[in-house]
Amino acid sequence: MSVIKIENLTKDYGSHKGIFDVSFQIKEGEVFGFLGPNGAGKTTTIRHLMGFIKQNSGECYINDLNCFINASIIQENTGYIPGEIAFIDGMTGIKFIKFLADYRGLKDLTKAHELIERFDLDPKDNIKKMSKGTKQKLGIIVALMHDPKIIILDEPTSGLDPLMQNKFIELILEEKKKGKTILMSSHTFEEVEKTCDRVAIIKAGEIVVIDTIANLKKTKSKKFTITFHDKKEIPSFEKEGMEVVNVSNDKVTVLVKNNIKKFIKLINKYDIVDIDEEMQSLEDIFIEFYEGDKND
Amino acid sequence: MINWALYKQGIKSNYKIVLLFFGLLALYITSIISMYNPEALSVMEEFTRTMPEIMAMVGMTGDSTTMMGYLITYLYGFIFLVIPFIVTVIIANNLVASYVDRGSMVYLLSSPNSRKTIIFTQMKVLGTFIFAIIAYCTILTIIFSEVMFPGDLAIDKLLIINFGLLILHIFLGGIAFASSTIFNDMKLSLMFGGGIPLAFFLIQMLSNMGGKLEDLKFFTIFTLFQPHKILSGETQGYLMIGVLAILAIILYVLAFYIFKKKDLSI
Numbered sequence: 290m291s292v293i294k295i296e297n298l299t300k301d302y303g304s305h306k307g308i309f310d311v312s313f314q315i316k317e318g319e320v321f322g323f324l325g326p327n328g329a330g331k332t333t334t335i336r337h338l339m340g341f342i343k344q345n346s347g348e349c350y351i352n353d354l355n356c357f358i359n360a361s362i363i364q365e366n367t368g369y370i371p372g373e374i375a376f377i378d379g380m381t382g383i384k385f386i387k388f389l390a391d392y393r394g395l396k397d398l399t400k401a402h403e404l405i406e407r408f409d410l411d412p413k414d415n416i417k418k419m420s421k422g423t424k425q426k427l428g429i430i431v432a433l434m435h436d437p438k439i440i441i442l443d444e445p446t447s448g449l450d451p452l453m454q455n456k457f458i459e460l461i462l463e464e465k466k467k468g469k470t471i472l473m474s475s476h477t478f479e480e481v482e483k484t485c486d487r488v489a490i491i492k493a494g495e496i497v498v499i500d501t502i503a504n505l506k507k508t509k510s511k512k513f514t515i516t517f518h519d520k521k522e523i524p525s526f527e528k529e530g531m532e533v534v535n536v537s538n539d540k541v542t543v544l545v546k547n548n549i550k551k552f553i554k555l556i557n558k559y560d561i562v563d564i565d566e567e568m569q570s571l572e573d574i575f576i577e578f579y580e581g582d583k584n585d
Numbered sequence: 586m587i588n589w590a591l592y593k594q595g596i597k598s599n600y601k602i603v604l605l606f607f608g609l610l611a612l613y614i615t616s617i618i619s620m621y622n623p624e625a626l627s628v629m630e631e632f633t634r635t636m637p638e639i640m641a642m643v644g645m646t647g648d649s650t651t652m653m654g655y656l657i658t659y660l661y662g663f664i665f666l667v668i669p670f671i672v673t674v675i676i677a678n679n680l681v682a683s684y685v686d687r688g689s690m691v692y693l694l695s696s697p698n699s700r701k702t703i704i705f706t707q708m709k710v711l712g713t714f715i716f717a718i719i720a721y722c723t724i725l726t727i728i729f730s731e732v733m734f735p736g737d738l739a740i741d742k743l744l745i746i747n748f749g750l751l752i753l754h755i756f757l758g759g760i761a762f763a764s765s766t767i768f769n770d771m772k773l774s775l776m777f778g779g780g781i782p783l784a785f786f787l788i789q790m791l792s793n794m795g796g797k798l799e800d801l802k803f804f805t806i807f808t809l810f811q812p813h814k815i816l817s818g819e820t821q822g823y824l825m826i827g828v829l830a831i832l833a834i835i836l837y838v839l840a841f842y843i844f845k846k847k848d849l850s851i
Contacts, residue, residue: 336849336850336851339694339695340694341691341694341848341849341850341851342848342849342850343846343848360694360699360700361696361697361698361699361700361702362697364694364695364696364697364698365697367695369691369695371688371691371695371851373688374688375687375688375689375691375851376689376692377594377598377689377692378687378689379598388590388594389692389696391589391590392588392590392591392594392693392696392698393696393697393698394697431692
């Protein structure tokens with residue numbers, strides 16, 4: 290059964306801003322990644338799910354309930370981390386947690402305390418003085434303290450250091466084991482590939498592709514930059530049939546896709562001093578999908 | 586339709602401003618009452634003689650031979666209109682627009698509480714403060730004038746007039762509250778929520794100066810609050826309060842629907 294159902298959702302803010310004809314469904318117990326560069330429409334889509342804004346056309350449902358009209362019923366079992374976190378001023382972390390628990394009618398704070406310990410948050414700090422990362426931790430705690438069945442996360446790891454990012458990924462995997470339905474937006478592929486089953490990629494307000502992580506990884510190519518000991522070798526390397534993206538001085542950047550073995554053989558053949566994998570931007574991945582579409 | 590946690594939060598985060606203005610009001614109430622002099626000319630009347638235009642502008646004219654008449658002249662023309670209103674605008678702005686502008690409205694909405702509950706709770710916080718301010722003015726006036734001039738104050742009249750004052754401020758609070766729900770930007774919310782009543786008040790000041798300008802009274806909402814008429818028992822004075830009450834209800838219903846339907850890009 291689909292827990293989250295978005296059908297032809299459109300919100301036009303004019304001058305090509307907004308989201309257009311967005312559709313996807315998330316099954317119960319599924320972890321769904323929502324990828325796109327900044328300003329692509331991830332947050333706008335999520336705001337519809339949260340019942341903050343009303344669409345121009347199309348529908349969005351959570352558990353078959355209309356997201357705008359039945360927001361308060363949906364929210365009973367939903368946890369949310371906003372993209373831009375803003376707490377209530379003049380409170381300490383623990384006061385904010387207690388206020389929200391009280392406001393939600395939540396009496397049991399066991400999970401909140403568990404999460405405080407897990408993320409090593411000092412809850413007595415004043416919110417105003419918290420760093421971005423600390424605020425993000427607090428955001429995670431209040432989003433999950435009522436043990437929601439549906440979890441909606443808008444770029445949840447922004448501001449967290451790598452250690453905390455890993456802790457967060459562990460947490461998501463645990464929640465996934467418990468059968469929670471999770472929607473997580475991000476602007477990097479690496480962040481979602483560790484946790485998500487399926488991914489939707491959105492660009493300029495339109496869904497470009499929806500596929501499983503496994504399939505996307507297959508399509509996704511890797512970029513390596515190799516440094517030659519002798520740059521005179523470069524011209525002959527270029528003739529080996531690898532896809533060379535860039536050559537500068539003694540460095541050559543190569544796109545590797547489904548031919549990693551050949552690549553390894555080649556770098557053994559030449560006198561290579563150094564090799565680096567380049568993080569691919571989402572833009573690169575999009576371009577590949579677009580080209581893939583054309584080729585099909 | 587109330588969420589007590591949110592109600593408490595509203596009271597907690599706004600009571601300090603109110604206490605500050607309580608101090609200011611105490612200063613005005615006690616000094617105006619202590620200048621009352623039923624036998625000879627009061628200091629205030631001295632002002633009226635030397636600068637009649639200015640005193641008229643701020644509504645400080647009229648019969649001041651009785652304590653109630655004196656208070657109407659010197660407290661209800663300016664101080665009791667403007668000071669509670671300033672507090673109300675600030676609080677109304679804090680209760681909705683500020684949450685939206687700062688983005689913390691996210692946390693109010695992503696909860697099992699409906700927009701209806703949220704907005705009704707915030708209305709009740711505002712109502713509580715308006716009531717507290719007028720009640721405070723009433724009690725302080727009664728106590729201080731009874732201490733200084735025992736028996737001079739017609740308390741029954743004061744209560745009726747202050748009931749009218751309460752309705753007036755609930756109405757003005759309604760303008761500020763509606764503005765707070767319409768605008769997502771605190772600056773705009775304050776500009777309209779405070780600016781519209783202020784414009785009415787400036788028109789009122791001009792119309793107070795008399796002559797041709799008096800016709801301006803048809804363009805200001807303050808014309809609907811006439812403590813003199815309530816004091817002399819004119820039905821018109823009461824009817825106008827009724828009109829204010831109806832207008833106030835319309836404003837709060839409007840604020841409710843705006844908030845319930847609006848897009849909150851937070």
